Every structure is written in structure tokens, then in C-alpha cells.
Amino acid sequence: MKQLKDLLFGVSISAVSGSTAIAVGDLCFDSRKVGEGDVFIAIKGVEADGHRFVDGATRKGAKAVVCETMPETLNDGVTYVQVSDSQQALAIMASNFYGNPSKNLRLVGVTGTNGKTTVSTLLYHLFKTAGYKVGLISTIRIMVDDTEYETNLTTPDALTINRHLSLMNQDGVEFCFMEVSSHGIAQRRAEGLRFEGAVFTNLTHDHLDYHKTFAAYRDTKKKLFDGLPKTAFALTNSDDKNGLVMIQNTQARKYTYALKTYGDFRAQILEQQLDGQLLKIEEHEVWTKLIGAFNAYNVLAIYATASLLGLESMEILQGISQLRNVDGRFQHFVSKKRITAIVDYAHTPDALKNVLTTINALRTGNENVITVVGCGGDRDKSKRPVMGHIASQMSNTALFTSDNPRSENPGVIIREMEAGVEAQNLRKIVSIEDRRQAIRTACKLANPGDIILIAGKGHETYQEVNGVRKAFDDYKIVREELEKQEANA
Numbered sequence: 001m002k003q004l005k006d007l008l009f010g011v012s013i014s015a016v017s018g019s020t021a022i023a024v025g026d027l028c029f030d031s032r033k034v035g036e037g038d039v040f041i042a043i044k045g046v047e048a049d050g051h052r053f054v055d056g057a058t059r060k061g062a063k064a065v066v067c068e069t070m071p072e073t074l075n076d077g078v079t080y081v082q083v084s085d086s087q088q089a090l091a092i093m094a095s096n097f098y099g100n101p102s103k104n105l106r107l108v109g110v111t112g113t114n115g116k117t118t119v120s121t122l123l124y125h126l127f128k129t130a131g132y133k134v135g136l137i138s139t140i141r142i143m144v145d146d147t148e149y150e151t152n153l154t155t156p157d158a159l160t161i162n163r164h165l166s167l168m169n170q171d172g173v174e175f176c177f178m179e180v181s182s183h184g185i186a187q188r189r190a191e192g193l194r195f196e197g198a199v200f201t202n203l204t205h206d207h208l209d210y211h212k213t214f215a216a217y218r219d220t221k222k223k224l225f226d227g228l229p230k231t232a233f234a235l236t237n238s239d240d241k242n243g244l245v246m247i248q249n250t251q252a253r254k255y256t257y258a259l260k261t262y263g264d265f266r267a268q269i270l271e272q273q274l275d276g277q278l279l280k281i282e283e284h285e286v287w288t289k290l291i292g293a294f295n296a297y298n299v300l301a302i303y304a305t306a307s308l309l310g311l312e313s314m315e316i317l318q319g320i321s322q323l324r325n326v327d328g329r330f331q332h333f334v335s336k337k338r339i340t341a342i343v344d345y346a347h348t349p350d351a352l353k354n355v356l357t358t359i360n361a362l363r364t365g366n367e368n369v370i371t372v373v374g375c376g377g378d379r380d381k382s383k384r385p386v387m388g389h390i391a392s393q394m395s396n397t398a399l400f401t402s403d404n405p406r407s408e409n410p411g412v413i414i415r416e417m418e419a420g421v422e423a424q425n426l427r428k429i430v431s432i433e434d435r436r437q438a439i440r441t442a443c444k445l446a447n448p449g450d451i452i453l454i455a456g457k458g459h460e461t462y463q464e465v466n467g468v469r470k471a472f473d474d475y476k477i478v479r480e481e482l483e484k485q486e487a488n489a
């Protein structure tokens with residue numbers, strides 16, 4: 001059992017009713033999961049206000065409540081702690097609860113619209129190859145060195161983060177790479193963590209449903225850098241319009257990386273093929289299996305981060321040459337009849353544009369590019385016409401389909417994508433709600449040499465409709481469809 005007053009260390013408290021010198025059980029921010037002796041933290045969320053569940057939580061046995069507004073009736077035997085920000089309090093208490101595990105390892109946060117999973121996962125593999133014990137907190141999985149844990153958010157809640165960091169401490173993990181999403185920052189999920197460094201990839205259109213304006217989205221990301229200590233490093237992409245803005249107010253040591261402009265770390269693309277590219281990083285040439293200009297940025301960010309963490313150049317370059325694509329990021333195969341299928345997690349306008357630019361640059365003749373793409377339901381609607389335009393403009397055929405419609409009508413989402421298609425591209429689009437049918441049609445339309453891109457879902461192995469996730473794997477399906485079709489031909 002822990003003492004409540006110890007868990008509150010560092011929390012800015014405005015009022016207390018009852019004693020904080022009491023032993024408490026777990027921390028809990030969901031009244032439905034409260035157990036006897038727990039501390040319930042009431043959070044004002046997007047859907048609900050946790051303050052409404054304070055009474056229910058104490059009836060289920062919560063011994064202490066952390067809240068922003070004191071309830072009108074206080075129950076005997078319960079300690080109420082009023083704080084200015086419950087989400088911040090939760091994060092600090094979660095870190096205290098697990099013995100501040102981020103202080104016992106070298107933690108690096110990665111933020112930006114695209115590239116977070118790629119950069120953090122590749123850093124994990126690079127440091128593993130270099131012989132270290134490593135942790136990873138990413139969209140796809142959480143790794144405590146070799147042990148994998150499931151996750152359903154990019155940046156999990158503060159308790160989940162600290163619980164896994166604590167497992168990393170127990171396992172002797174030295175480095176941890178972690179994605180820090182804008183939702184994570186806005187909801188203070190990573191507050192109270194001690195970062196040794198933070199990396200910025202890029203900033204383009206996404207999540208405007210949540211942040212409302214691009215400036216608010218940018219300023220949210222910037223907070224990760226504003227909160228770094230002097231001893232940390234802040235590494236930014238100076239080719240990105242907002243790269244320097246990110247590090248403008250940080251106390252940390254500032255470093256930049258760039259392909260086009262000036263940077264402390266620089267790279268150049270020397271050659272590109274479907275199975276890799278040759279890069280010049282500083283004075284060294286290195287071959288990587290990761291292709292596309294966007295991956296040249298990712299690889300350079302990894303090189304710079306590893307250098308700042310003290311690895312030797314040669315060791316880093318050797319590691320880079322062994323890295324493979326991250327699951328669902330430009331994951332591809334060539335069928336018997338030489339049709340290339342690429343599955344990619346491009347779910348923002350910029351990512352889709354980058355992937356299609358890379359694919360178009362690989363064309364050597366009259367190959368057709370056939371794109372299958374959708375837009376997520378209950379997510380930023382303003383992305384839909386833009387992605388519709390990009391897919392139709394940059395492909396020979398674009399099949400618009402469903403991508404996790406969630407609570408929305410998939411047909412309506414597709415109509416919103418169609419609204420962005422310019423008149424001269426209308427003949428290139430076909431809309432098919434059923435994603436499997438859309439993939440099947442793309443396979444039927446493809447001739448030898450053609451390239452099929454299936455965008456948006458990458459590593460995901462489900463399709464989410466009305467709160468239910470049904471098994472669905474783009475890579476498996478396109479493989480099956482092409483094999484079936486080629487066997488019947």
C-alpha cells in the first residue's frame with residue numbers, strides 16, 4: 001500500500017478535505033473499474049465528465065478522490081483533494097505510484113503528424129542490434145525489451161505508460177523510444193516523464209476535428225519541447241515549415257536535421273529503387289531498405305538521435321543498413337504476374353501524397369497506379385475531400401472505400417471524398433463501400449507491371465464499424481486476391 005501524500009508529491013493542490021496521511025490501493029480514472037481502497041481521479045473528458053461519477057466511485061470503495069471541483073456532499077471516511085488540473089495530477093501521481101520509472105532509463109519522445117511509429121520502431125531495432133535492452137511505446141505495440149504488450153492508443157494513458165516504464169526498469173531496459181501524439185499531449189498523458197530527448201518529424205493536416213485550428217495543433221505538439229529540461233536534446237526537422245517553431249522556446253540543446261536546407265545532420269538521396277535507396281548521410285553512403293524521400297527523413301532522424309545518445313557513426317550506419325520496413329509502412333510484394341502490391345498506413349493528405357510521389361517516381365514505363373483508399377469515421381472530416389483529390393490526381397484509377405467508419409455512414413464518408421475530385425479526374429474514380437470488394441476490383445483491374453496501393457490501414461488487422469472490430473488485414477487480403485486471380489487465369 002502507498003501513502004496518498006506521497007502519491008501527491010509535486011501535484012498542485014488547491015484544497016483538501018480529510019487526511020492525506022492514509023494508505024491507498026490503486027489509482028483509477030474510470031469509476032467502472034474502481035476497487036476497494038483506490039484513489040479515483042475525476043477527469044473532464046470529451047464524452048463525459050468524470051466528476052459525475054465521484055459518488056459512484058466512493059460507493060464502490062474509493063478511499064480518496066482527486067477532482068477539479070469539490071462535490072456538494074462529501075462522504076465520511078473519504079479524502080477529497082481539489083487540484084487545478086486532474087489530467088496533470090493523474091500523470092504526476094502515476095509517475096509517483098510506479099517510483100518515477102522514467103528517471104531510471106533514457107527516454108526519447110517522438111512527435112509529429114507522420115513518421116512517429118516509423119522513427120520510434122526503427123530506433124528500437126537499431127539499439128537492439130547495437131546490443132542494448134530497449135523499450136518501445138508505439139501505435140502498433142509496446143515492447144519491454146523482447147516482451148510484447150498490446151496497445152490501442154498511440155500514446156496510452158499515464159498509468160499505462162508508467163506501468164510499462166516500470167516493467168522496463170525491472171527488466172534492466174536502458175533506452176526507451178516513445179510516440180507522443182497530439183491527443184496525448186493535450187490530455188497530458190506524458191506529463192511528469194523525464195525525457196532525455198525529443199524528436200520532431202513534420203507537421204501537416206490532421207486531427208483538426210479535435211484541435212480545431214492548425215495553430216492550436218502546432219502549439220500542442222510544441223509543448224513537448226517547451227517542457228524539456230536543459231540537459232535534454234531537442235531534435236527538429238528544419239526542412240519542415242514548423243520545424244524551428246517547435247524548438248523556439250525550449251531550454252534543451254537544439255539540433256536540426258535536413259535534406260534541403262541547413263541542418264546539423266544532413267543527408268542526400270543518391271538512388272531509389274522499389275527495394276531500397278542509397279543515402280549519403282554526412283560523409284557516409286548507406287543503403288536502406290526503406291524507400292521514399294519521407295523515409296530518408298526518418299532514417300536521418302534516427303541517425304541523429306542515435307548520435308545524440310552517444311552511438312558511434314559506424315555502428316549506426318551498420319544498424320541502418322539492416323533495418324526492415326515497419327509493419328504496414330510501404331509493406332509490399334510482387335505477384336507471380338509482376339503486379340506490385342503496396343500496403344501503407346497513409347491516413348493523412350501529406351502521407352498519401354508522399355507515398356504516391358514515391359510510387360510514381362518508381363515507374364519506369366506505362367505502368368498504371370491503382371489506389372484503394374478510404375477515410376476514418378469520427379475523425380477529421382476536412383481531410384476527406386483533400387485525400388479524394390490527391391488519390392484521383394496521382395493515380396490512374398482510385399477506388400474509394402471504407403476505412404474504420406466507426407459510428408458514421410460509410411457511404412456519406414465516400415461522398416465527402418468524391419466532393420474533392422476535380423472534373424477531369426472523375427472518370428478515374430470508382431466507389432465501392434466494401435473494402436474487400438474494392439481490393440478485389442483493384443486486383444482485377446491490374447495488369448502485369450502495374451502497382452496497387454492500399455492506403456490508410458497499414459498494420460491494422462480489423463475494420464471498425466459501430467464499435468465492433470471485425471478481422472480485416474489489407475496485406476493478407478490483397479495477397480489472397482492476387483493469388484486466387486492468378487491461379488484462375
Ligand SMILES: CC(=O)N[C@H]1[C@@H](OP(=O)(O)OP(=O)(O)OC[C@H]2O[C@@H](n3ccc(=O)[nH]c3=O)[C@H](O)[C@@H]2O)O[C@H](CO)[C@@H](O)[C@@H]1O[C@H](C)C(=O)N[C@@H](C)C(=O)N[C@H](CCC(=O)O)C(=O)O
Pocket residue numbers: 029030031032042043044045046047048049050051053152153154155156157181182183184187
Ligand atoms: C478523444 C480522446 O482522445 N479520448 C480519450 C480520453 O477519453 P475521454 O477523456 O474523452 O473520456 P470520456 O469518455 O469523456 O470520460 C471522461 C472520464 O470519465 C470517466 N468515466 C466515464 C464513464 C463512467 O461511467 N465512469 C467514468 O469514470 C472516464 O474514464 C474518463 O476518465 O481518454 C481516454 C483514457 O486515456 C482515452 O482512452 C480516450 O481515447 C479514445 C478511445 C480515442 O479514440 N482516442 C484517439 C482519438 C486518440 O487518442 N488518438 C491518439 C493518436 C492520434 C494520432 O494519430 O496522432 C493516440 O494517442 O492514440
Ligand SMILES: Nc1ncnc2c1ncn2[C@@H]1O[C@H](COP(=O)(O)OP(=O)(O)OP(=O)(O)O)[C@@H](O)[C@H]1O
Pocket residue numbers: 112113114115116117118119139154179181201202294295297298328329330344345346347350351352354355458
Ligand atoms: N517522415 C514522414 N513524412 C511524411 N510522411 C511519412 C513519414 N513517415 C511516414 N510517413 C507516411 O505516414 C504513414 C504513417 O507513418 P507512421 O505510422 O510512422 O506515422 P505516425 O506518426 O506514427 O502515425 P499515427 O499518428 O497514426 O501514430 C506511413 O505509412 C507513410 O505513408
Ligand SMILES: N[C@H](CCC[C@H](N)C(=O)O)C(=O)O
Pocket residue numbers: 154347375376377379403404456457460
Ligand atoms: N491514429 C490515427 C489512426 C488513423 C488510422 C485510420 N485507419 C483511421 O481509422 O482513421 C487516428 O486515430 O486518427
Ligand SMILES: [Mg+2]
Pocket residue numbers: 116117118138139140154179
Ligand atoms: Mg504512430
